[in-house]
Amino acid sequence: MPSAPAGTxxxxxxxxxxxxxxxxxxxxxxxxxxxxxxxxxxxxxSPEAYNAVIGTYQTPIMGLGEAGxxxxxxxxxFNGIRIILVDFWTKGPKYQRVMLWVVVGGTVVTMAGFLPRxxxxxxxxxH
Amino acid sequence: MATTALAAPRSPYARQKITRSNFExxxxxxxxxxxxxxxxxxxxxxxxxxxxxxxxxxxxFGFVAGKWASPFWQIWDLLMLxxxxxxxxxxVRTIINDYAERDGTRLVLKLLLYVAFTIxxxxxxxxIFTFDPCPADAPAELLASFCTA
Ligand code: HEM
Numbered sequence: 377m378p379s380a381p382a383g384t385x386x387x388x389x390x391x392x393x394x395x396x397x398x399x400x401x402x403x404x405x406x407x408x409x410x411x412x413x414x415x416x417x418x419x420x421x422s423p424e425a426y427n428a429v430i431g432t433y434q435t436p437i438m439g440l441g442e443a444g445x446x447x448x449x450x451x452x453x454f455n456g457i458r459i460i461l462v463d464f465w466t467k468g469p470k471y472q473r474v475m476l477w478v479v480v481g482g483t484v485v486t487m488a489g490f491l492p493r494x495x496x497x498x499x500x501x502x503h
Numbered sequence: 504m505a506t507t508a509l510a511a512p513r514s515p516y517a518r519q520k521i522t523r524s525n526f527e528x529x530x531x532x533x534x535x536x537x538x539x540x541x542x543x544x545x546x547x548x549x550x551x552x553x554x555x556x557x558x559x560x561x562x563x564f565g566f567v568a569g570k571w572a573s574p575f576w577q578i579w580d581l582l583m584l585x586x587x588x589x590x591x592x593x594x595v596r597t598i599i600n601d602y603a604e605r606d607g608t609r610l611v612l613k614l615l616l617y618v619a620f621t622i623x624x625x626x627x628x629x630x631i632f633t634f635d636p637c638p639a640d641a642p643a644e645l646l647a648s649f650c651t652a
């Protein structure tokens with residue numbers, strides 16, 4: 377295999393890693409969606425069956441998993457807008473790197489709004 | 504001065520169509536259009552289910568019944584189901600094309616993908632429209648308050 381030419385714009389830089397993260401989060405969300413439609417389908421079986429399974433979504437371990445899943449969705453959504461802007465906005469390619477930091481910053485800010493609330497619901501003694 | 508005669512080409516230049524269809528172009532465009540719509544659908548879904556009230560702790564059969572008693576959330580969830588499943592399936596199709604090099608592997612993986620797609624979309628759609636928020640044989644304390652009111 378030839379080694380990577382020095383000074384490539386894409387390989388090993390922000391462009392490549394944002395794409396890797398977009399791909400990984402996309403697949404993760406897709407597999408969760410398959411499971412999520414199946415667990416929701418239990419409402420057609422009985423209230424007891426649905427409540428039993430959704431109860432496992434309210435445990436601390438699953439609560440942390442949900443936090444990770446929401447973070448994956450938020451990144452994928454924001455980076456999706458960035459991809460669209462790179463494709464359709466004339467200045468998109470020029471600002472792709474800046475836009476990645478806007479995506480990362482936006483993800484952090486959104487999670488800062490979501491996490492306290494969600495963790496309080498999961499770990500707080502409400503129930 | 505001698506003139507060199509150039510033989511006429513056997514056939515005049517003609518632009519050739521090298522692809523059978525524009526499927527990949529429409530698929531590329533669909534990823535972008537569905538992505539923009541999915542942002543609104545999914546962010547509202549997450550906000551209503553995880554942020555409002557007690558979030559995930561408040562979800563049970565009665566909560567779902569309360570939402571699907573309204574055509575608004577039925578249509579919302581139906582759109583989200585179809586768009587996310589087509590978007591996700593199309594994305595995974597691209598990934599299979601990228602990494603599975605043998606024809607047989609690609610075929611098997613895509614067959615599995617399309618079977619999963621069909622089962623989940625058909626099941627999810629049926630659930631939204633055949634759902635009974637107040638099943639007659641269920642204990643009243645598990646149902647939404649409007650069932651007994
Ligand atoms: C929240 C809103 C979303 C936006 C804005 C969005 C946007 C995008 C965009 C622009 C692409 C790039 C397609 C391309 O390069 O041709 C993409 C790829 C992808 N998306 Fe989404 N998407 C969203 C939600 C989802 C959901 C819910 C799923 C899973 C069900 C998903 C799974 C995928 C997958 C698997 C890919 C393929 C990744 C790849 O080819 O590397 N996305 N998305």
